[in-house]
Amino acid sequence: MPELNGLGVSPGRAAGPVLHLASPPSLPSPAAVLSAAEERDAVRRAVAIVAAELTRRADAAADPTAAEVLRAQVLMATDEMLADAAFAAIDAGAPAPHALAAVLAEHRAAFEAAGGYLAERVTDLDDLRDRLVAACLGLPMPGVPSPGHPFILAARDLAPADTAGLDPAVVLGLVTAEGGPTSHTAILARTLGIPAVVRCGGIADIPDMSVLSIDGAAGVVVVGVGEDEAAAVNEAEALVRTARASSTGPGRTADGHPVALLANIGSARDLTGDVEGVGLFRTELLYLDHADPPSEQEQVAAYTAVFSALPGRKVVVRTLDAGADKPLPFLRQAPEPNPALGVRGLRVARRDPGVLATQLAAIATAAAACEAEVWVMAPMVATAAEAAEFTAACRAHGLPAAGVMIEVPAAALRAGAILRDADFLSLGTNDLSQYTFAADRMCGDLAELLDPWQPALISLIAACAAAGLEAGKPVGVCGESAADPGFALVLAGLGISSLSMAPRSIPAVREALAAHTLEECRRIAKAALAADTPEAARRALQKTI
Known part of the structure; x- marks a missing residue:
């Protein structure tokens, strides 16, 4: 076969059986514009129809992440800049559907050129284009x-x-x-x-x-x-x-060694009942839909919603992970030739320290009013000096547990130095892979380099875990590799103390850990480290278990 x-x-x-998604509408040959006013009205009607449909879907979506993405699409559709650009194209002689398609094609090209997060959003723009064109032409939505x-x-x-x-x-x-x-x-x-x-x-x-x-x-x-x-x-x-579905309880190996199984979330709506805590609270979702920075009070409310739902449990808050590849209007950043290597994550605080200061103050206020065990970490840390500066800022705001994400190879290589000030490390293996192998996460031709079983990545993880064991401080993994049951055994064997993933992935990882002792996990990790290729590492896992 x-x-x-x-x-x-x-x-x-x-x-x-496989079924393919319905084809998007085709643009007819452009007709002469007889009334610019009528074409503008057609744009307005199309925007209203599409915004209403997307809002309906967002309200009906059972998954909160899906609802958030749809509402972001509504903001794109109703952005006055989109309508103004379409009106300008109409004034230049383009019918409404062609004007909308042309404007969104320009936006798409800009998103692709920006790379990173924006490049991942081109599908959202394509869908918006298809829906607006269909609405203009009176066709069913794809x-x-x-x-x-x-x-x-x-x-x-x-x-x-x-x-x-x-x-x-x-x-x-x-x-x-x-x-x-x-x-x-x-x-x-x-x-x-x-x-x-x-x-x-x-x-x-x-x-x-x-x-x-x-x-x-x-x-x-x-x-x-x-x-x-x-x-x-x-x-x-x-x-x-x-x-x-019947699997419950904390993460442990067969001989009782604890490996905390935590959830990755974007808001309180992502929480499920059976989690030991949160290993990655992505706070940027609070910022992405704002033309102006969210106020301290808005942030306090969002953080409190999560903290109050997890009394006595750990919640690791990642500070704003935005920048050139996740542009926010209020940051007023100039275009960069390579956004993935630009001013993003903690680096934003160099230009606008007030954004980080307000966020830390809001986290501290919410933490003080709740019983959750709140930890805070910064993304895109590259040096021990950056880690020291961030942890000092956290402590100045009364936040006792301050750590950093390891996404840059330089930080992984100097994990011991970083842990002199930081209280913990959390490895974001998606970005760590990207930077280690110089392979864009969205480039399908390089997908094999983004395999978490790559020996070079495993070596960097091992170095961080060893630094944590030597310092007596926890090291977790919050990248997608944590959700792979087999790779979770490698991580446990290396000395990783917590794994954070999508909540639905937790039961499979829990079962894998429960079926192996810590010593077995160590043998598996040793075999994976000795392999020369991802395929050999996987084969070593099968032979070891």
């Missing part, structure tokens, strides 16, 4: 098929409006030709627990209703499986999910 390979971004297996039976959804890529209403009981799996491990498709698939493979180039050529099986961990798509085999895959996956 033919086998396609992509990048596995949401673990699990599924099998069933969307997900509804065949009346379970299926695997295939597409070039998926927009937030497509994924927001997905029912995991109907959409068994996702396969896209584009996307990456940090795209919203990947994030939402993991949040919903739907197996997903992205960067699978051959999927566009597979006819509708072909029966596929997909492995969202290995990134493998098999075409043409039989009905009996498909049923067996789904039955086995259902048994696994049922077993994991």
Whole structure:
């Protein structure tokens, strides 16, 4: 049977008939503009229709992350700059649908040129363009098929409006030709627990209703499986999910060694009941929808909502992770030639120290009013001096637990020096991979370099873990690698003390740890460190267990 390979971004297996996302509307040949006023009204009507539809989907979305992304799309659609640019194109002779398509094409090019976070948002712009054009032309909105039976959804890529209403009981799996491990498709698939493979180039050529099986961990798509085999895959996956649903309790190895299993969240709405705490609270979601910086009072309310829900449990707050690749209007940053290597994360405080000071004050106020164990960490720290300056600022605001994210190889190599001042380290393996291998996280051609099983990455993780053990301070991992049950054994064996991931990923990791002793995990880690390739590291895992 033919086998396609992509990048596995949401673990699990599924099998069933494939259906492709409906094609976007085609622009007709432009007609002469007879009334600029009528074309402007058409733009206004289209914006109103699309904004209302996206708002409806956001309100109905069961997943809070999906709702947030959709509301961000509404802000894009209703931005006065978009309408003004479309009006200018109309005045130059373009009909309404062509004017909107041209303006959004310019925005798309700018997002792609910026790279990083913005490059990951081009699919959102494409979806917005298709919806606005369809509304202008009086056509149905593009969307997900509804065949009346379970299926695997295939597409070039998926927009937030497509994924927001997905029912995991109907959409068994996702396969896209584009996307990456940090795209919203990947994030939402993991949040919903739907197996997903992205960067699978051959999927566009597979006819509708072909029966596929997909492995969202290995990134493998098999075409043409039989009905009996498909049923067996789904039955086995259902048994696994049922077993994991009853899994509870703290993370521990078979001999009782604790490895805390924490959640990655963007707001209080992402919390689930069965978590030991939060290992990554992404505070930038509070900022992304603001034309002006959120007030200290707004921030206190958002942080309090999370802290009050977790009395007695740890919450690790990441300070604002924004900058050139996640531009915020109020930062007023000039364009940079390479945003991934520019002023982002903690570096923003060099230009605008008030943003960090206000955030630390708000975190401290919220922490003082709640019983959660609040830790604070800074992103994009490169040197021990930066770590010392940040931890001093935290302590000046009365925050006793201050640490840093290790995303830059320079910081990993000097982890011991950083821990002289920092109270803990948290490794963001997504960015650490990107910077270690000089491989953009969104470049599918370099996906193999972003594999967490790469020996060089494992070596950097090991160096950080060793520095933590020597200093007697905790070192955690909050990158997507933490959600891989097999790799979690490697991390535990290296001495990592906590793993933070999407809440739905926790049961599988909990079970993997519970099935192995700490000494077994150490043997697995030693074998992975000795391997020369990711494939050899995985084989070493299989041989060791």
